[in-house]
Amino acid sequence: MKDTKLPTIKEIAKQLNVSVSTVSRALHDHPGIGLRTRMRVQQLAQQLNYEPNQTAIFFKQRRTFTIGVVIPNLKEEFFSQAIDGIEETASSNKYSVLISQSKDDLERERRIITTLKNNRVDGIIVSLSKQTTTYDHFTALKKYNIPVVFFDRVPSLPDFNKVYSNMNSGTREAIEFLIEKGHRRIGVLNGPEQMRSSKERTETYKQILIKRRLKIDMGLVAHTDLTRESTWKAMQDLLSQRPRPTAIVAINDYIALDAMQYARQQRLKINKDICFVSYANLPITSYLENPPMASVEQYPYDQGAQAAGMLINILSEEEKPTRPDEPETFQNIVINGQLIIHGKR
Amino acid sequence: MKDTKLPTIKEIAKQLNVSVSTVSRALHDHPGIGLRTRMRVQQLAQQLNYEPNQTAIFFKQRRTFTIGVVIPNLKEEFFSQAIDGIEETASSNKYSVLISQSKDDLERERRIITTLKNNRVDGIIVSLSKQTTTYDHFTALKKYNIPVVFFDRVPSLPDFNKVYSNMNSGTREAIEFLIEKGHRRIGVLNGPEQMRSSKERTETYKQILIKRRLKIDMGLVAHTDLTRESTWKAMQDLLSQRPRPTAIVAINDYIALDAMQYARQQRLKINKDICFVSYANLPITSYLENPPMASVEQYPYDQGAQAAGMLINILSEEEKPTRPDEPETFQNIVINGQLIIHGKR
């Protein structure tokens, strides 16, 4: 009962006194196989519970119908939702998904890429580690014909396939929303200064204030390194400005929550003394007594699904006959972050 | 530059005028290979960027160093945290992780199992779909020597490897905690009646009240099918009891949050008019203005890590010589759900 040998086409062939190739063809409904023998083969296969050995097929076909995924971590809901989207579109296209976490460690990211390559995944989806600023371990994959699609945390260079969300429109919507609500002193609780998205956010902020002819006060732009302590410190700065800001745009929901805690400690009433708008739109916010007034949704599930779709698309393009050295092209999907206004409850 | 052939041991062998087996051995630091040739081989391998073709190895070795994981979904934080734990211990043992979602659909679960089997994963970790009440698709795996470890949603039968949390002790702690806080009318917002854990919870509840010589009122035990509507309905029942319960034990954090919303709508002050204790301890609760007073932590990350550890352990046991038909044994790890008391803020 233990190592029962699994049935192989050879086994079937022997029992039926035909050749293995006949069996192989019959199982694939190859035209030009006697209806009669085909039936016999398929029936026996069924009866023996024959299932093709994928590892052999992978090996022979040089493809594995497997997509490798590299993300910084699975803890953040953003990423697990992205994986959800990836897994969903992958599996409905008969692909499997191999997952690894870089833990925001560049070395680990490199190792993972090597492993995935050796495992002969057909393609790779990546959201970069925070440390990553060089891309040689990805460009190297071209030699092996393994396409890569980045999402969310994408390289700034143009020559990669990417899916990411453009926060500019969302930021604009958010700030204009606040202005229309009557806010004139709007603070920005921004991320680390070196991050591109932080710079963009500040830039957008200034543009809008200028357009609306409101005074710009850079004291209202604070930065956090995303730790709670740092966020509180930044909040302290913001709240000490005079006149005090009446609304704050926070870089993401977690940060907003930390900021709101701080504000509450300072005896400020959320949504009354001070309003919050943030990015990401975590489901949890709907359970808060006083949630942020609005959030810029980044659609992680969609980003994942789109990335997987793009990759699978590229993979199936590859099957077609390669025309003589056509120039390499890169795909780019930009998802517009959109402002979701939360109903009062 | 396109389909550049990857270097193989054969290639290396040719260039060095040695046999492939010599190369293979040299690369594996096989004892009894001339230091000299070993060096030459390893150096050339390095130089050619040689990397073994894992698909060939998988095929030949009949193992893939891959663990299949089947969970109902990735949306719930509980599961993504479990995956996190699985991935972490798997990768530190050189295993990869192949993930699929059953979407609580039995048919899908079956198909996934078949696919994983054909992909020759070395073992499988499963958290059952809600629909699953038969286990033939799992028992069938024994024939293929693919061990299975269940976690969290485990079969009730004894002959499986499992990791799950025992909620009894946590339930007891929770209720006694409330009693000590002075509560005498404690409601239970329980899950579907047919669920084993629901029955256990009710049972434990009664036992404790008896032990503490408190009156048992089954009107204080309500059931929800986990939808928000159903939860609100159950809350309506509970709150209409007289005297009204002053505390409620909810089956999990999500349900507790729904229940708290309902209570708030009824103008009850959380943690004042009515207290909540729940299971799971989602990180979000720490951001609530009035979080549940306490939660029974179920340690999803640990459950995942333990399950992976158990599976890898079983896999490495298998390598050892099989003693003559020793009786099959099953491993069982029970994690005690533990009551975490949340600090007031």
Place this chain on the structure above:
DNA sequence: CTGTTAGCGCGTTCAT
């Protein structure tokens, strides 16, 4: 110490 050889299971020519 090293080479030769035989598969692993499958798909794929090339014959017939």
Place this chain on the structure above:
DNA sequence: ATGAACGCGCTAACAG
């Protein structure tokens, strides 16, 4: 309509 034979890349048994 079917079969024979080859090879994918690697490991391991068997020979020297």
